[in-house]
Amino acid sequence: MLKILKYSFYDLMRSRWSYVYLAFYLLLGIVLLFLNNDLSKAVITLMNVIIILVPLIGTIFGVMYYYNSKEFTELLLAQPLKRSSIFLGQYLGVALSLSMSLILGLGIPFIFYGLFKSNAIWDFSLLLITGTFLTLIFTALAFNIALSNENKIKGFGYAILLWLLLAVVYDGLFLMTLIMFEDYPLDKLSLVGTMLNPIDLSRTLILLKLDISALLGYTGAVFKQFFGTNFGIIISFITLTAWVLLPVLRIIYKSKKKDF
Amino acid sequence: MKHICYFLIAIFMANLSIAQTKEVCKTCPISSLKDGIKRAKDFDTIIIKKGTYKEHDIVVDKPLTIIGKDYPIIDGELKGEIITIIADNVTVDGLFIINVGTSYTEDYAAIRVRKSKNFIIQNLVLEKLFFGIYIEKSRDGKVFHNKIIGDAVEEYNSGNGIQLWYSKNVEIEHNFVQHVRDGIYLEFSDDCLIKNNVSTLNVRYGLHFMFSNDDTYQDNTFEKNGAGVAVMFSKRIKMYNNIFKKNWGTASYGMLLKEINDAEITGNTFEDNTIGINIEGSNRINYKHNTFTNNGWAIKVKGACYTNKFTENNFLYNSFDIAYNSNVNDNEFDKNYWSNYTGYDLDKNGIGDIPYRPVKLFSYIVNRTPETIILLRSMFIDIIDFSEKVSPVFTPDDLLDNNPKIKKLTW
Numbered sequence: 226m227l228k229i230l231k232y233s234f235y236d237l238m239r240s241r242w243s244y245v246y247l248a249f250y251l252l253l254g255i256v257l258l259f260l261n262n263d264l265s266k267a268v269i270t271l272m273n274v275i276i277i278l279v280p281l282i283g284t285i286f287g288v289m290y291y292y293n294s295k296e297f298t299e300l301l302l303a304q305p306l307k308r309s310s311i312f313l314g315q316y317l318g319v320a321l322s323l324s325m326s327l328i329l330g331l332g333i334p335f336i337f338y339g340l341f342k343s344n345a346i347w348d349f350s351l352l353l354i355t356g357t358f359l360t361l362i363f364t365a366l367a368f369n370i371a372l373s374n375e376n377k378i379k380g381f382g383y384a385i386l387l388w389l390l391l392a393v394v395y396d397g398l399f400l401m402t403l404i405m406f407e408d409y410p411l412d413k414l415s416l417v418g419t420m421l422n423p424i425d426l427s428r429t430l431i432l433l434k435l436d437i438s439a440l441l442g443y444t445g446a447v448f449k450q451f452f453g454t455n456f457g458i459i460i461s462f463i464t465l466t467a468w469v470l471l472p473v474l475r476i477i478y479k480s481k482k483k484d485f
Numbered sequence: 486m487k488h489i490c491y492f493l494i495a496i497f498m499a500n501l502s503i504a505q506t507k508e509v510c511k512t513c514p515i516s517s518l519k520d521g522i523k524r525a526k527d528f529d530t531i532i533i534k535k536g537t538y539k540e541h542d543i544v545v546d547k548p549l550t551i552i553g554k555d556y557p558i559i560d561g562e563l564k565g566e567i568i569t570i571i572a573d574n575v576t577v578d579g580l581f582i583i584n585v586g587t588s589y590t591e592d593y594a595a596i597r598v599r600k601s602k603n604f605i606i607q608n609l610v611l612e613k614l615f616f617g618i619y620i621e622k623s624r625d626g627k628v629f630h631n632k633i634i635g636d637a638v639e640e641y642n643s644g645n646g647i648q649l650w651y652s653k654n655v656e657i658e659h660n661f662v663q664h665v666r667d668g669i670y671l672e673f674s675d676d677c678l679i680k681n682n683v684s685t686l687n688v689r690y691g692l693h694f695m696f697s698n699d700d701t702y703q704d705n706t707f708e709k710n711g712a713g714v715a716v717m718f719s720k721r722i723k724m725y726n727n728i729f730k731k732n733w734g735t736a737s738y739g740m741l742l743k744e745i746n747d748a749e750i751t752g753n754t755f756e757d758n759t760i761g762i763n764i765e766g767s768n769r770i771n772y773k774h775n776t777f778t779n780n781g782w783a784i785k786v787k788g789a790c791y792t793n794k795f796t797e798n799n800f801l802y803n804s805f806d807i808a809y810n811s812n813v814n815d816n817e818f819d820k821n822y823w824s825n826y827t828g829y830d831l832d833k834n835g836i837g838d839i840p841y842r843p844v845k846l847f848s849y850i851v852n853r854t855p856e857t858i859i860l861l862r863s864m865f866i867d868i869i870d871f872s873e874k875v876s877p878v879f880t881p882d883d884l885l886d887n888n889p890k891i892k893k894l895t896w
Contacts, residue, residue, distance in 0.1 A: 269862075277864055396865035403857050404850070411856040419859060429859060446735050448859065 226310035233318025250330025264345040287367025320364040355427035365472035510534035553579035594619035616644035624653040635665035649674040807843040814881035822890040841889040846873035
């Protein structure tokens with residue numbers, strides 16, 4: 226598996242898209258720091274970008290990579306190799322190279338700007354950690370979609386739909402539910418609602434770390450009480466890990482049964 | 486001859502009654518302030534030399550000038566009130582007063598002025614206090630250049646720094662109040678001037694107005710107070726050039742206006758507050774030349790606020806500029822600068838060609854269902870805000886700034 230991971234990783238490292246992705250984050254980081262000189266403000270803006278873009282790129286890139294390397298996969302399948310190690314290797318190759326682009330692309334400008342001397346470092350690390358988690362989650366979901374759909378167009382369609390669902394539609398439904406049940410106590414419901422969607426969970430985790438959290442008022446206090454404790458942090462990371470593990474398990478399960 | 490005689494006697498009498506200076510020190514014949522007051526005649530000056538005087542319940546019952554040299558310490562030993570002034574024309578200057586008693590039935594103060602006129606209280610330092618300077622039913626006085634540092638932690642067992650109750654025409658200037666319940670508190674007090682004070686880190690409010698009319702407060706700084714500044718049930722208040730800063734917390738605001746009518750709010754700065762101004766039931770107020778920077782909500786309007794005018798203010802980088810909880814609007818927004826304005830100015834006259842809508846749909850939703858705030862900065866919210874901006878349905882459609890400025894206003 227490690228060998229396949231290595232090959233996928235190097236393959237991706239040589240590919241143009243990784244560089245484009247890296248360059249994009251580098252540029253974003255530099256421009257953001259250039260435009261506003263406040264590190265913690267830049268972290269907020271970055272959060273907005275990461276919450277939307279990282280899942281999108283993770284999904285699209287994952288689906289694309291799977292379909293592109295299909296012939297290579299078939300070649301590998303002819304070898305005496307475990308199926309799960311082939312697919313897991315490929316998945317990790319994509320996910321890790323994407324995460325690396327993200328961390329390097331954003332990290333370099335911020336380090337040059339004096340991140341280590343600033344107290345925004347924890348916020349920033351949290352941002353990178355959630356960004357990495359989101360990459361892992363959405364690449365895994367993308368591999369699931371690609372494995373289940375032979376048709377490329379259909380695969381891409383589902384991938385985009387999935388992203389839309391979690392990034393936009395979910396929040397819409399969530400909002401509707403909250404408004405519909407406004408006469409009832411909503412603290413628990415909103416907590417659960419946030420926990421279930423990895424994008425919302427990452428957003429809330431970062432928001433609560435920033436001092437913008439006072440805006441959240443009473444609801445914020447409930448959230449802070451939950452996420453502020455070690456228990457809350459552990460629960461949220463368990464949820465994020467579950468979001469990674471479940472699709473990965475499905476990749477293994479699916480790849481074992483699939484005909485090529 | 487008789488006349489001259491009378492004249493001489495008159496001069497003699499005058500000489501006798503002319504103000505004398507009495508000194509109080511540990512080794513003098515008069516070794517306590519109480520004794521000094523007892524022996525002094527009207528209009529005498531009592532000078533207190535450096536030292537520690539363990540006294541409380543000192544009653545100043547005649548017009549005296551009490552001056553401390555090199556800040557003598559008056560220690561109340563937590564036994565109760567320290568100085569009570571019940572005569573007119575009293576001046577107290579340069580004392581260091583500590584250890585006021587705490588009581589749950591009486592408001593013990595470091596200095597209380599009761600039913601007197603023309604008092605001056607200046608250059609005092611108060612520490613370890615319950616109430617600081619308490620002025621009741623008095624008028625025409627001055628509270629100048631005092632430093633009040635409390636150690637309040639809870640609201641129920643702490644007092645206010647400077648409190649006015651049924652007083653008129655009092656000037657409160659250049660005071661520095663910290664760590665008490667309310668920095669400055671006015672109740673039923675009219676025609677007062679509150680100027681150049683710094684009120685910070687108080688448990689409840691930096692400044693608190695209740696039922697006080699025709700007062701002016703200007704050039705004050707209110708920073709990091711538990712709940713900011715509250716102005717309630719008062720008429721014709723003037724607020725100029727104050728700074729409200731860093732009142733940041735789940736239930737904090739820069740300023741709370743409740744049942745305020747006909748006020749002038751000009752040239753103030755609201756920075757880093759959860760809510761810049763929280764307005765409830767306040768009418769006919771002119772907001773001009775104020776700057777709102779980095780607040781959660783710059784202005785939150787809650788119910789029954791009519792004919793308020795917001796002109797030429799700067800709204801810079803607030804999460805929400807204005808929040809409304811109804812879709813009826815009778816307030817006017819004109820010629821403000823909004824950093825969130827995305828319009829254009831083709832004719833280059835400095836005024837945006839399309840009106841600005843300061844109320845976002847999301848702020849309306851949050852007002853209705855506060856829990857929805859957790860969707861702050863979600864993409865869905867940006868989308869519905871945009872669609873609401875294009876065609877308003879839920880937000881008051883006449884709530885517009887028709888002449889939004891293109892550049893930040895300077896005065």
